[in-house]
Structures are given as C-alpha cells and as structure tokens.
Amino acid sequence: MLVSRPSWWANPSTWYGLFGVLLIAATLWLPWASAARSVRIEGRAARIAELMLATVQPLPLPQTAAELDHLQARLDLVLHADGVFVGDLVQQPDPPPGVVAWFANKHYAFQIAVSPPDARETPGRGSEPAYEVLAWPLEPTGPAHSAWLFAENAPKAYTRNLAADYHGFGSERPLPGAAQRLAQG
Numbered sequence: 001m002l003v004s005r006p007s008w009w010a011n012p013s014t015w016y017g018l019f020g021v022l023l024i025a026a027t028l029w030l031p032w033a034s035a036a037r038s039v040r041i042e043g044r045a046a047r048i049a050e051l052m053l054a055t056v057q058p059l060p061l062p063q064t065a066a067e068l069d070h071l072q073a074r075l076d077l078v079l080h081a082d083g084v085f086v087g088d089l090v091q092q093p094d095p096p097p098g099v100v101a102w103f104a105n106k107h108y109a110f111q112i113a114v115s116p117p118d119a120r121e122t123p124g125r126g127s128e129p130a131y132e133v134l135a136w137p138l139e140p141t142g143p144a145h146s147a148w149l150f151a152e153n154a155p156k157a158y159t160r161n162l163a164a165d166y167h168g169f170g171s172e173r174p175l176p177g178a179a180q181r182l183a184q185g
Contacts, residue, residue, distance in 0.1 A: 045108040049135040107144040113176035136166040
C-alpha cells in the first residue's frame with residue numbers, strides 16, 4: 001500500500017524558512033529605502049536653495065511686505081518651471097535682523113540673507129549686497145541631514161551637519177555668514 005507523502009507546504013519548517021528569508025530581505029531593503037529617501041529630500045533642498053539664489057540675485061533688497069510677496073511669487077514660478085515640488089514651501093513670518101526672508105517645507109528651512117562683506121574689503125558707494133541662501137534641517141532627526149550654502153560671494157558648500165547640528169528656526173539655526181569660510185590672511 002502506498003502512503004501519500006504530505007505536501008511541502010504542510011511542513012512547518014518550510015513556513016519558518018520562508019518567514020526568515022522575508023525578514024532578511026526586509027532588513028536589506030529597509031536601509032536602502034531610507035537612504036534613497038534621504039538622498040531625494042536633500043537633493044530637493046539643494047535644488048530649491050540654488051534656484052532661490054538665482055531668483056533673488058537680480059532683485060533689489062526687499063523692503064516691504066509687497067516686495068516679499070513678489071519674491072515669493074517669483075520663487076514659485078522659477079521652482080515650478082524647473083519641475084521642483086514646492087507645494088509645501090511656505091514663507092515664515094518675522095525673519096530676524098539680517099535675514100531677508102525665510103521659508104520652510106516639510107523637512108528643510110531656507111534662509112535668504114544679505115551676506116556680510118569680507119572684513120578685508122571696504123564696500124564702495126552704490127555697491128549691491130551679496131545674497132546667500134542657507135538650507136538646513138527642521139528636525140534634528142529624520143531624513144534631512146545636510147546643511148547647504150549657496151552665496152554670491154563664496155563657493156557653494158554643504159556639510160553633513162554633524163558638528164554644528166543646525167535645526168529649526170530657534171537658536172540652533174545658522175546666522176548669516178556663518179557658513180562662509182574664514183579668510184586666510
């Protein structure tokens with residue numbers, strides 16, 4: 001008499017093995033997905049900051065609320081034209097002294113400021129201010145890690161934000177000129 005062999009799927013060790021393989025696959029996929037998300041968010045912040053500087057460069061220093069609204073409209077137009085998602089980019093009220101305007105999206109804060117002149121140079125009459133745009137994470141944890149600087153009078157730069165730990169709009173934010181390299185004299 002022939003005894004039928006039980007199905008391979010009826011064996012509990014098959015289920016345990018399959019569950020283990022799925023757990024291993026998840027532990028390999030999760031860090032990759034998290035890193036890909038961070039790269040996407042940081043790349044978007046860098047592109048927004050770069051386009052902010054390109055937009056604000058030809059404009060005079062905004063003095064009134066209407067001029068700030070005009071700046072916001074130009075930024076929206078330029079960023080949309082470049083294909084950058086800006087649906088969550090909001091202008092923040094009451095920027096501190098030295099800051100022209102600041103904005104925030106879901107993960108990053110952006111600051112448009114007048115870059116302080118080099119201490120070794122004397123600005124002449126009729127000279128235009130140099131703008132800088134800084135972008136830094138809103139939260140100390142999360143997918144945003146890097147801080148970015150785009151300035152008219154300095155090379156673009158970024159940091160992994162490990163030493164200064166810039167985050168939010170409080171006292172942990174970068175001050176205008178804080179990202180500039182020190183003059184070698």
